Amino acid sequence: MDVISEAVEDLRIGQVYGRRAEVPATFAGRFEACEGVGFHVLLRGEGWLISGSAAPMRMRAGDVAVVPHGAAHGFGPQPCTLAELPAAPMGIPAAPAEPMPVDMICGIYRLERGGSVHPFLRSLPDVLLIASDARLAALAELLTEDLGRPREGMLVNHRALVDLVLVHALRLWQAACRGAAPPWDALTDRGIAAALREIHASPEAPWTVERLSRTAGMSRTAFTRRFTALVGVPPMTYLIGRRLHRGAQLLRETDAPLSAIARRVGYATEFAFAGAFRREFGLPPGRFRGLTEPLLLREAG
Structure with missing residues (x-):
């Protein structure tokens, strides 16, 4: 049974959202819980991935954070608790006049009209921190480019790229856990x-x-x-x-x-x-x- 394919296919009944955010090194924000699956790819800079169920985890450029069942989580410049983080700003930020120290892309499948995340994803920790490889880095680059400028085919391309980022990140997580924890x-x-x-x-x-x-x-x-x-x-x-x-x-x-x-x-x-x-x-x-x-x-x- 290909549980990753089953889980990601389930998400396609939801809506895909995403953005690119270039922020100061002092950026701190909390993302509230929702029914869905999301990820953050840190393109530049570093910080700390914060969850309500695990110790803060250091994120460096190239790292990917997957939120497999929509748990509340956050990002900050130093270790802290989730309650200490302010709510992350909503909306798409304006492009800065010059490059900022921290640059990331975020994507999410949100099940806004019912349905639920697959039990396999719900069995995973609240947040997964995954070191990127060449394939995941290439997918992140393609998604970053597509987020930057609208063009023909973007609706299909965006959804496909979000699928691929999630699938490859989950594969890397399974490979890293092999022998230590079962996939499900x-x-x-x-x-x-x-x-x-x-x-x-x-x-x-x-x-x-x-x-x-x-x-x-x-x-x-x-x-x-x-x-x-x-x-x-x-x-x-x-x-x-x-x-x-x-x-x-x-x-x-x-x-x-x-x-x-x-x-x-x-x-x-x-x-x-x-x-x-x-x-x-x-x-x-x-x-x-x-x-x-x-x-x-x-x-x-």
Whole structure:
């Protein structure tokens, strides 16, 4: 199971935002919590990455900070607590007249209209500090250039570049943790991993807890207990979430009729799908489709 691909694909139902910020060496700011996944790439200068759950971490030029489930975090010129940082300024800052000591780009997928971050991302620490490599540096350079000037194809390019930065940063994190921590506890259990693979491969199948427990080679009770402990939600809750996130992707990326999408994600009728979709995302599928057009990258934070 390619958990990074699954997690990043889930984010595509959200909106992409981003900005470049050149600030003084004394800059200090706190980014409030949100439902989504973000990152900061430090292009020039240095400072400290601050979170509410770990000691301050030194950031140097080239480093990438990933916020895998939207936890509150901050950046400052010296170690401090999150509460000591002022709120980061909103909006896109004007380009300075001359280069500033600290230069960074920020990007985020924000799930503003319902949905939730994939359990794999939610299982990670609040912030990840990753040393860049040549590929990540090249992606950051491309994103920085695209943020600087609008041109044809930018809507597609921005989203693709944010995807690539996140995927490559998460790969580097996994590689650095190999042997020290698993990528996701749920995938270390052979039975639960087998059930997850089946759900992701065929979310539309008529799954039941009994059928999934047989796939996992466990009793129904043991399977439900183990799945909930490792994944964070019961099996059928996870299945429904997969179906509805897949439906949201199809609404966003295709012009297929609602009845066809409902069948493709395991609902007998479009009315059943629409009801479940409204409960998950807070609005009907038709309105969701109309409101989720790709956006130009703008403010992140």
